[in-house]
Amino acid sequence: MRKVNKDFNAPPPALQQGFEDEKEDLLTKKSDHRFNSYIYNNAVKEELKELYHNKCAYCESFMSDDTFTVEHYRPKKGDGDYSYYWLGYEWSNLLPVCKKCNNKKRGQFPVAVPSQFLPNSGKKCRVKIPQLLPNGDLDMEAMKANHPYLLDEKPYLLHPEIDEPKEYLFVKITGELESQIGKEVNEYHYKRVEKTIQLTNLNRDVLITNRRRIIEDFEHLLRIQIVNFLKFSEENKPDNLSSVVKLAFFVIFEIIENQFKDDQEYTLTGWSVWKNIKEILFKEIYKDNQEIEKLLDYALALYIESKDQ
Ligand SMILES: [Zn+2]
Structure with a gap:
């Protein structure tokens, strides 16, 4: 994994237009919305390939057209009782990922905060609904992967456009990836490395x-x-x-x-x-x-x- 600079404010026009076209249905039907893969896949493929030099965002292997997929960092349908459906066409949520990494990760998205909603407890919890503006519109800023609304749920999986992998990961002489951060120094950061490696199988043979x-x-x-x-x-x-x-x-x-x-x-x-x-x-x-x-x-x-x- 390596840091990539993507301008979250400048999604490809076809993605932006596609989102506008699907928005009403998406917000009404939520996770039951029929996602239009042309919009989040074909329409952004070339931009993602170029940004990542045709490499997988997680394992950094070169990809062919057969192994290229577009991955939703936060799953549009999660493995569990959650769904980040409103991020299905969000530029900062789309990563070019090889089939091997994508098939391993699937709909997983573990976070460090309690995953159940705890009303009035003051505790933060996994984000399950989009943030709305006072007028009821979607808060587009709060859809970006680096916005506190999303970051506050403390995701474990590293995001190559937000996190600096060099601060977390290290290649040993054996070729294995391991954490640069000791468990005793920062348990959350240590776990982020552990889970990132596990979620995408970054130490496969x-x-x-x-x-x-x-x-x-x-x-x-x-x-x-x-x-x-x-x-x-x-x-x-x-x-x-x-x-x-x-x-x-x-x-x-x-x-x-x-x-x-x-x-x-x-x-x-x-x-x-x-x-x-x-x-x-x-x-x-x-x-x-x-x-x-x-x-x-x-x-x-x-x-x-x-x-x-
Ligand atoms: Zn990969």
């Missing part, structure tokens, strides 16, 4: 393997360059060591950093490796070889210095 493969490729490249560098400096005894180090290693650091570009798959992997390069990558390579440890630390220091300039 194929995803772990794909993320692990990216880390292995980095490892492989680095090992090759170390061998090349040692051979070259042994044979040539260069006067200017730093320029040889730069030549040998900067390209690899750039490859790792580039893996976090938004059009790449599983970008959280490159970001996690880069953030913890010594632990995840270097240690695996130098084991107890202090000469190589020093070399990698030196190369990294040179690289960071060059970036700061």
